[in-house]
Amino acid sequence: MNLYYFNPGCEIEVAAGKAVYSLPKYPAMLERDLSVLPMCFAERGDCVVTSPTQDADFKAFWRDYFGCEFVGADDRRAMSREFDFFKPWGISPRILRIGEKYNFSSTYHNSPVGQWKDEHKQLFSRATSSEIFRRMAGMEGYDDEIFILKNQLPKIAKSWDEALEFFDSSVNGAVFKAIFGSSGRGVRILKNNEMTSNLENWIRSIIKAQGAIECEHFFEKVADFSCHYDIVDGRAKFVGISTFDTSETGAYIGSIVGRCAEIPFMKDLTPEDVAHLQTVALMESPYTKYYCGPLGIDCMVYREGGRLKINPCIEINCRHSMGRLAMKIEDLVGARAEFVVFPNNAKPSVSAQKPVFSNGKLVGGYLSLTPKDSLAFSAGIYCF
DSSP states (O other), X not given: OEEEEOOTTHHHHHHHTOSSOOOOHHHHHHHHHTTTGGGGTOOTTOEEEOOOOOOHHHHHHHHHHHOOEEEOTTOHHHHHSEESEEEESSOOHHHHHHXXXXXXXXXXXXXXXXXXXXXXXXXXXXXXXXXHHHHHHTSTTOOTTTBOOGGGSOEEESSHHHHHHHHHHOSSOEEEEXXXXXXXXXXXXXXXXXXXXXXXXXXXXXXXXXXXXXXEEOOEEEEEEXXXXXXXXXXXXXXXXXXXXXXXXXXXXXXXXXXXXXXXTOTTSOHHHHHHHHHHHHTTSHHHHSOOEEEEEEEEEEEETTEEEEEEEEEEEOSOOHHHHHHHGGGGBSSOEEEEEEEGGGOOGGGGSOOEEETTEEEESEEESSOTTOSSXXXXXXXX
């Protein structure tokens, strides 16, 4: 019996480094409105900590389907139980502090994530994922004809002068990313090779606050995909790939439901080929030394000089992810479908379509994965 908790702002919590911490408005709204989503990972008998809702039909439907129980943050029944494991969306000082009011087995407390350690912070740093990328590029199976050229790898700039030097050397544009950030937040994209005073001030502020900034070359994206792993006993086990859509700033929009059999547009390269590079690079890394649980590596198919190539490590998400969730709900659907997350003030038209079921599976329309009374954000599945 496990306890699940949705904290999508885990990277921000890690950057703050505080066990008592108030989330900024945007991640706080996501945590409140999408709190039920871990039910998709839960099994019969597990508990999911959720925000209050008056949508009793929603809870009854999904309780019957997944067999999990929805509990409030201060539910005394949940606090009196002993759970096998605590499974937040992502570990952080804040979320592990919250977990202290529940009872867990010695197996959990003795695990790599049973308590917060200083080493955990590097799991969420883009500087660490950049180092994993460099490991891949130095491996025998890394082919410059398929992957990013070695002189195009990301750079971690620790000063404004280093960031400006990278920018001046970029050809088709540059991307600057805060060392701690996720889902398109803390990202600035320059396609026109024109540095502005506002961007300079932002870069300087990130370096001052976080000690460095990640600099990447801009590529003409064709498709996004993620490779997913389970970190168990110090090893990375490949579980498959998912494809997803993002906004122009990199914010997550949605994922195709289920596991993908091949990398989009890359017929001569299998997911296992990319997974081999990533798995070897992860060996003896902070991710396998100090962590256990789900991990995803975001990748990209891009066009350069009329050819399609792959960026095999845009960033590493040491946590649950929406792409992994989209893979998990494969058994829910009986047709081609997409899992989507959207703000309520910009609902897609498909969200008004009633769900159509056949033999217990969704085959048409839209099925909500969040209560009707969510305030700002919703999530669901639609068939197309």
